[in-house]
Amino acid sequence: MISKEEVKHIAKLARLELKEGELEKMQKELSAILDYFDLLKKANTSKLKRQPSFAKATEGQARKDEIAAKNHSLAEKIMNAFPDRKDDYIKVKAIL
Amino acid sequence: MNLLELTIKEAHDGLKKKDFSSTELTRAYLSEIKKNDKKIGAYLNLTEDLALSQAKKADEIISSGKDFEFLAGIPCSVKDAILVEGEKCTAGSKILENYVAPYDATVIKKLKSKGAVILGKTNLDEFAMGVSTENSAFKVTKNPNDLNRVAGGSSGGSAASVASKEACYSLGSDTGGSIRLPASFCGVVGLNPTYGAVSRSGLVAMASSLDQIGPIAKTVEDAEIIFKAISGKDPLDATSKDYNFEKSNLKIEGLKIGIPKEYFTDGIDPEVKKIIENIIKKAKERGVKIIEISLPNTEYAIACYYIIVPSEVSANLARFDGIKYGLSNKSSKDLFEVYLKSRGEGFGPEPKRRILVGTYALSSGYYDEYYKKAQEIRNLIREDFINAFKKVDLIFSPVSPIPAFKIGEKTNDPLSMYLMDIYTCPVKLAGIPAISLPVGKIGNLPVGLQIIGNHFQENNILSMASFIEKML
Known part of the structure; x- marks a missing residue:
């Protein structure tokens, strides 16, 4: 069983606030899910012909490093979605 | 003539013969939605103005007497994880409740260029995470065949909209079964394309190595028309492939169909099994060769x-931070608290559960045991x-071990929800295409047959599905 402290630590890493009741519920559910993953321990991956390589699927597909045409109206729409804005900048709370 | 009964092909022919206009067709769907959708809950948001202006445009093209595309003037619905410019896109989440899409997804650009009419955005499990739409932050979509049961998920609103005649067709997305499962539960056709066949640009990302947009339709022929319209290379999605769909002249006689023995063991409802086995038997009588095969690593698929x-x-949803767009907590005292x-x-x-599991699986000390192993x-x-x-x-396989389950039946047991993906998620891990085709019913509840093909063999899948559809 994953400890309450561990869940708290992961939640902090994930920048996720959990309320008190929520924390206990997640602790229980996460433990059940992680226990289920133990099944994978018996899978025999030693005979695997190819090591995982997701990059292979996209080989040779990278675009050229070129300057794309500007789209001012799109930029404006994206800026309109900022929760807080000063001119063309995102405004955020104090960092420290 | 009931306009809402028509397939894409039939509606296209009707528009061509001027039996009705696209505006009439669109109004018929809009009024059906207004009458019926309180009961079903397929839609999160209607895009009525957009639909009527698109219908008007389509009517102008049609009345000019020129040839027009199959999808021109035909009303569709779109899963609310796919961006339609100027319209809300919530992904079924409170964090995007008021988010307005700043651009069109590539699939929407393609549909628009063919003159499509977009009726509205359909309900889904939050960020497409789920098998029942019960995880939507806004409402549960009901199964049109039995209102006490789920429509399936995560594209539940899309499948229910087509099954309840509130759209002629729909676009959904499939990460572990999210097109095929609701299609099976609602009794419509759903195609999960090969990874890379359809651009993901403008789809709210869940798991980028698996997500694919695909059609949900009344018939196999319609699914093919939609798939042809949305597939192909897109410079905005580096994983999309240059792919031109060509209809296959598949010879059914002598064709070899594999039946994975691991898919017919424990956990499958005997009634579902009977329906699928009956189809296999019928196909055999028509000259198809049935061969038992083994997919020995099936038991690890769900955990993987x-x-x-x-x-x-956990990586994709890191972008929702309260800074760039979406919900932002205003009472926080510093930046860190804004995130939290x-x-x-x-x-x-x-989403919280998955973010936590993912963060754990990727964290130092556990990476090898979980992510690398998976x-x-x-x-x-x-x-x-x-x-x-x-x-x-x-x-051939079932789509789901059981038909649509009761609303609320599994909500307290996330793991039992996860197990619903047993026949649909292995396909995704391999990146291959598969269709869900309605082939029978248990009482009111539809049962889907899954037809799986090799990479980029949508044409063979569709030919076979069309053969079975006619055989029923």
Whole structure:
């Protein structure tokens, strides 16, 4: 069983606030899910012909490093979605 | 003539013969939605103005007497994880409740260029995470065949909209079964394309190595028309492939169909099994060769999938930080608290669960045990299919071990929800295409047959599906 402290630590890493009741519920559910993953321990991956390589699927597909045409109206729409804005900048709370 | 009964092909012919206009067709759907959708809950948001202006435009093209595309003037619905410019896109989440899409997804650009009419955005499990739409932050979509039961998920609103005649067709997305499962539960056709066949640009990302947009339709022919319209290379999606769909002249007689023995063992409802076995028998009588195959790593698929997906989720959903767009907590005292509170308030239980599992699986000390191991197993599962397709042309299986379940029946047990993906998620881990085709019913509840093909063999899948559709 994953400890309450561990869940708290992961939640902090994930920048996720959990309320008190929520924390206990997640602790229980996460433990059940992680226990289920133990099944994978018996899978025999030693005979695997190819090591995982997701990059292979996209080989040779990278675009050229070129300057794309500007789209001012799109930029404006994206800026309109900022929760807080000063001119063309995102405004955020104090960092420290 | 009931306009709402028509398939894309039939509606196209009707528009051509000027039996009715696109505006009439569109109004018929809009009024059906207004009358009926309180009961079903397929839609989150109607795009009525957009639909009527698109219909008007389509009518102008049609009345000019020129040839027009199959999709021109035909009303559709779109899963609310796919961006339609100027319209809300919530992804079923509170964190995006008021988010307005700044641009069109590539698939929407393609539909618009063909003159499509977009009726509205359909309900889904939050960020497409779920098998029932019960994880939507806004409402539960009911199964049109039995209102006490779920429509399936995550594209539940899309499947229900087509099944309840509130749209002629729909676009959904499939990460572990999210097109095929609701299609099976609602009794419509759903195609999960090969990974890379359709651009993902403008789809709200869940797990990027698995997500694919695909059609949900009344018939196989319609699914093919939609798939042809949305597939192909897109410079905005580096994983999309240059792919031109060509209809296959598949000879059914002598065709080799694999039946994975692991898919017919424990856990399958005997009634579902009976329906699928009956179809296999009928196909055999028509000259198809049935061959038992083995996909030996099937038992690991769910665990593998539910490590890879949360890992990708934890990275993909990091963008929802209360800073750039979406819900932002205003009462926080510093930046760190903005992150914590915006995400804490904005995400529902399932995204939280997956973010936590993914963060754990990727964290220092656990990476090898979980993520790396899961990637290795993903390759084993891929090899299972590669080996199978050396012996057979296509694979038949159920879509789901059980028909649509009751609303609320599984909500307290996330793991039992995860197990619903047993027949649909291995396909995704291998990146191959599969269709869900309605082939029978248990009482009121539809049962889907899954037809699986090798990479980019949508044409063979569709030919076979069309054959079975006619055989029923």
